[in-house]
Amino acid sequence: xxxxxxxxxxxxxxxxRLLASAKKTAHACGVTDLTVMHVPGCFEIPYxxxxxxxxxxxxxxxxxxxxxxxxxxxxxxxxxxxxxQIAQLxxxxxxxxxxxxxxxQELALARTQGELDRGKEAVLAAVSMARLKSPAxxxxxxxxxxGDLLDNIELISL
Numbered sequence: 001x002x003x004x005x006x007x008x009x010x011x012x013x014x015x016x017r018l019l020a021s022a023k024k025t026a027h028a029c030g031v032t033d034l035t036v037m038h039v040p041g042c043f044e045i046p047y048x049x050x051x052x053x054x055x056x057x058x059x060x061x062x063x064x065x066x067x068x069x070x071x072x073x074x075x076x077x078x079x080x081x082x083x084x085q086i087a088q089l090x091x092x093x094x095x096x097x098x099x100x101x102x103x104x105q106e107l108a109l110a111r112t113q114g115e116l117d118r119g120k121e122a123v124l125a126a127v128s129m130a131r132l133k134s135p136a137x138x139x140x141x142x143x144x145x146x147g148d149l150l151d152n153i154e155l156i157s158l
Contacts, residue, residue, distance in 0.1 A: 001033070001058070002020075002031075002032070002033040002055065003031045003034050003035070003059070003060065003123070004035045004058070005023070005060045005061075005075050006037050006039060006045050006052060006061050007037070007039070007063065008034075008038075010041035010042065010064070014108045014112060015063060015064050017109070017112035017113070018063075018064070018112055019036065019132055020119070022034045022062060024120075025120045026123050029123065029124070035052060041063070042063035044118075045080055045083070047083075047096055048084065054091070058095070059088075059093060059094070059126060060095070060126045060128035061080075061084050061097060061098055061099060061122060062118070062119055063098070064100045066102055066108055077099065077101040080099055081099065089136060091105070093130075094125075094129030096122030096123055096124070097125070098122025
């Protein structure tokens with residue numbers, strides 16, 4: 001499977017952790033071809049995801065938006081979410097949503113590990129949905145994509 005990862009460089013201390021987790025999860029899911037594309041911030045993610053969709057089976061989108069003194073974070077998070085949804089529906093390529101929108105840096109960092117790990121979630125969602133498009137496995141048996149991933153979730157301990 002070919003997986004693309006788009007990662008925003010803004011709030012890099014958070015997004016680097018998301019990317020590391022996403023790469024580890026992709027490897028554990030059997031991704032054989034991984035392309036990572038860096039963009040300046042979350043607003044640019046949908047455009048890059050659409051570009052990667054042309055050459056991958058799925059895309060994981062990773063970024064971090066932390067609330068400031070204005071409402072800009074709300075508009076940015078909405079634009080990013082809507083843009084990713086439009087990109088995935090327009091291309092037919094599934095896209096995992098790993099965008100953290102948090103009120104503080106501390107809460108954002110907490111969502112890069114353990115059960116709240118948004119990098120891991122984004123890859124699992126993208127790979128799962130890609131497998132729905134072609135559910136036959138290498139042994140010829142048809143399986144539910146998410147079920148296959150969850151059967152192997154113990155291998156993905158981060």
